[in-house]
Ligand code: ADP
């Protein structure tokens with residue numbers, strides 16, 4: 267993970283708005299051919315000059331609602347804010363090309379804090395080869411607000427929508443589920459312990475994977491590349507941001523189909539299983555409803571089964587049925603229970 271760095275404090279007012287933008291963005295380099303003019307003019311100029319279609323997506327992150335700076339280092343926050351957007355671009359089977367970054371920030375943040383935030387944004391941009399081509403900067407009277415817009419391109423016939431799954435298709439998910447939600451639980455617990463005893467040293471050794479999944483998620487660009495390599499074009503796709511069951515239901519509703527999901531097929535990391543035991547949580551509930559996994563959930567034709575079957579990054583977790591059959595989970599005990607959409611917000615309220 268990233269290392270912490272923060273010692274001095276320079277007030278934003280010493281640089282002024284223009285000086286600040288310049289200071290934060292001067293190291294950004296252009297990697298995409300389609301970027302003609304990046305930061306520094308009234309608007310960016312992009313020239314896609316292909317027959318591909320353009321995808322656009324935006325996410326807004328608000329301090330206290332989407333992130334908590336007491337355990338989220340700013341560098342990680344910058345990185346994660348980019349990942350959240352790129353994940354949506356990859357869910358369309360598109361290549362991400364540019365982002366814009368807008369921030370509202372109170373003057374309780376020193377310049378050094380924004381440097382950290384932008385170091386995370388830059389690390390993400392470099393790793394995923396997207397250009398930062400603009401944004402806006404303004405002041406906030408309360409918390410930090412970050413809005414990122416991502417652009418990408420995809421050939422029309424390769425775009426993967428939510429509304430195109432068909433009866434008989436197989437449901438597939440990348441990676442594993444539930445770890446980011448548990449990472450958040452671990453960090454929240456440490457925060458409470460720290461409140462009671464500020465001298466306590468957190469021992470997060472057992473939870474490294476969980477905490478990493480919460481603080482430094484990666485958008486699954488590699489999975490879209492893998493699918494292209496395997497010559498599998500999903501019949502529909504969505505990214506898992508709110509929780510698996512909610513995303514499965516989105517695909518089914520939009521596509522007018524039903525599905526059966528198999529409990530014993532849900533991919534779980536050993537740290538998820540162990541931590542669920544420790545926290546007395548049901549790992550299936552966490553896999554279905556824990557949020558922020560940023561994995562890709564997609565449907566494929568049955569004919570493509572052999573191409574994905576033995577792949578360690580992909581799990582076939584169910585199949586698409588007629589709409590009239592509804593959306594169900596088939597448990598290990600072979601009982602059929604209706605899937606319910608409970609995002610991580612709803613889970614928080616329940617407790
Ligand atoms: P304008 O007043 O025309 O909106 P700004 O002074 O806000 O222009 O921005 C100047 C340039 O800096 C523009 O290219 C804009 O896209 C870019 N920019 C502004 N804020 C940010 C930011 N937070 N991150 C990245 N680029 C930014």
Ligand code: MG
Pocket residue numbers: 401402403
């Ligand atoms: Mg502006």
